[in-house]
Amino acid sequence: MEIYLNYGEENFLVEYNTKKKVDEYNLSNPSMNLVYLNDDNIDKLIQNCEQLPFFDEKKIIVAKNTGLFASGNKKVSTDVVEKILEYVENLPDYIVLIFSEESVDKRLTAYKKISKIAKCTEYKYNSIVDLANWITKGMKTLGGKIEFDVAQSLAESCGPSMTYLYTEIQKLATLSKEGREINKELVNSVCMKSEQGIIFDLTDAIGNRDSKKALALINDFVLQKQPEQYLIVMIYKHIRNLYAIKVAQREGGAGAEALGMNPYVYKKAVPQANKFTEQELRKILDKIIELDEKSKIGEMNIRVGMDTIVALI
Known part of the structure; x- marks a missing residue:
């Protein structure tokens, strides 16, 4: 068979x-x-x-x-x-x-x-290094050129989906063939961050207590025309991962496999988890759950609720 x-x-x-x-x-x-x-x-x-x-x-x-x-x-x-x-x-x-x-x-x-x-x-998501190697080869195949460190930066901001990354590679290959140098500044200016990339940046901004940047990133997510309810789901899942990491650290530590996380996500999530206390993450999760419940019965606007959560942190 x-x-x-x-x-x-x-x-x-x-x-x-x-x-x-x-x-x-x-x-x-x-x-x-x-x-x-x-x-x-x-x-x-x-x-x-x-x-x-x-x-x-x-x-x-x-x-x-x-x-x-x-x-x-x-x-x-x-x-x-x-x-x-x-x-x-x-x-x-x-x-x-x-x-x-x-x-x-x-x-x-x-x-x-x-x-x-x-x-x-x-087929799981690839590591940042594997994605960077794939990006470098892909650019060469399309007639463009990109240095490994720039490819790595692209993978971090637009990954981990290879489908999403391939669209950005095609865009950069065209610019490279026109004689443009593909550097990190150009990548940041012409490439659209993935939803996961925005969520990671948003969490970083919250962890750094940079409410101005966090609010701007929420706006970027909305501009991608994604349903606002999806924003709640994405942030909740990510904060839940950070909370699981903090709990595991307190109990002696556990790796990506033990926590059921993709290694790509785990590697990027650990430094973020270290910016919060376990209690802070629990508080954020509770606020998101409250927002989700109230938005479903029309008691709270999702965008206003997210802005309020950011302002409280």
């Missing part, structure tokens, strides 16, 4: 390696023998598997972001999930089945079953 499960937070690598696997088969008739499914039509998986390939030895089915192996999946019924898992245990030899998922829950029965018969590969 040829079953693959590519998943993880680094969507760029999930999609890249899914496409790479499809290309390996060099289908002569992809319009007939390459089928894409998602959570809207995953119930048609068995039906598609039963149809023989047309003038090819293999038929490839790419099931993307189906949610079959993720917790909280409300779109696909339990009955459909069970039927699919039972069917793929005896998948026809002519079928190549590739699941391409954003996330999985390894505690679920569905994941445990598929992991016994599929080649499962997780």
Whole structure:
């Protein structure tokens, strides 16, 4: 059986390696023998598997972001999930089945079953150093040039998503080919920080008690046209990570893996956590929870609430 499960937070690598696997088969008739499914039509998986390939030895089915192996999946019924898992245990030899998922829950029965018969590969965010090397090579491929320390700065402000970074690399490569020197000042002026980059900077500003910069960063986030509720979620998750680090430090220390954090996030978060006391982080979390609850019942405007939280710190 040829079953693959590519998943993880680094969507760029999930999609890249899914496409790479499809290309390996060099289908002569992809319009007939390459089928894409998602959570809207995953119930048609068995039906598609039963149809023989047309003038090819293999038929490839790419099931993307189906949610079959993720917790909280409300779109696909339990009955459909069970039927699919039972069917793929005896998948026809002519079928190549590739699941391409954003996330999985390894505690679920569905994941445990598929992991016994599929080649499962997780793609996590890369480290800053690995991203900087990738940026340097990418710039060279596109005809541009960037020094490693500048690439590292770009990774820190616009990472960790390679999809997001690639857009910025293309922008900088164009400027480099025009004769512009790609330095940190240029990167800061022309590249758009990622949402995570803004959240890290915002937390730094709060930790440094720089309310003016913190308020400006909140404004930058809003200008990216992201829902204000999303801002609450992002900040809450980040502050919660810092709080977990502080608690772990008090109890003797724990690394990224023990805390369930990505090494990229953990490395950047530890210095931030050290700017706060455990009590300060608990206070911020409580304020964010209060803002979230009040905003949902119309008692508080999110933007005003965030500005108030920053002012209190």
